[in-house]
Amino acid sequence: AQTVTQSQPEMSVQEAETVTLSCTYDTSENNYYLFWYKQPPSRQMILVIRQEAYKQQNATENRFSVNFQKAAKSFSLKISDSQLGDTAMYFCAFKPGSQGNLIFGKGTKLSVKP
Amino acid sequence: ETGVTQSPTHLIKTRGQQVTLRCSSQSGHNTVSWYQQALGQGPQFIFQYYREEENGRGNFPPRFSGLQFPNYSSELNVNALELDDSALYLCASSLEWGRGGELFFGEGSRLTVL
Secondary structure: OOEEEOOOOEEEEEOOOOEEEOOEEEOOOOOEEEEEEEEOOOOOOEEEEEEEOOOOOOOEEOOEEEEEEOOOOEEEEEEOOOOHHHOEEEEEEEEEOOOOOOEEOOOEEEEEEO | OOOOEEEOOEEEEOOOOOEEEEEEOOOOOOEEEEEEEOOOOOOEEEEEEEOOEEEEEOOOOOOEEEEEOOOOOEEEEEOOOOHHHOEEEEEEEEOOHHHOOOOEEOOOEEEEEO
């Protein structure tokens, strides 16, 4: 079975500092996609960053970057210069290349403190 | 360009009743999927529709059913409601989901079953 594990239920970081959220996944597929989604209290899930498994280069989007370790099946999210607006639930998600659905982890609740 | 919109935002039902949740996809998106998010959990895939046909289903019983209309809007129907059906129901749409494109989420419908 394909699974996504986020081992940190809650994390906190001071404003302007850097924080890393962990994610591991389990699959036997070679073609897949990985995502980090942010869900603020307003509930709408927003894409933060995505990574295609066949690309070795780690994805970056402004203050957000990932550390994709394919052999270790690890996909961590680094948030630099944390802002108060980054406070939210963060979900790691996996999409098998052969299927249409997203498999989500249980999420990490991130609090950015002033 | 309007995003994904869902209705109603909140509703309360009693055990055994039936409910219909509605979703308007983002303009031009031909793929819509539904997810159930229980409190404190990550979303779980219910099913997906592509051009009005169901093309993927998660581990949910047949009392969860859906429709996608020619304008790509969608409905989720749940019959014989159970207490465990209480959750946030998320609709998401995409144009290039098969190639790992972005999935756009609505704000969800919060269902409470008493």
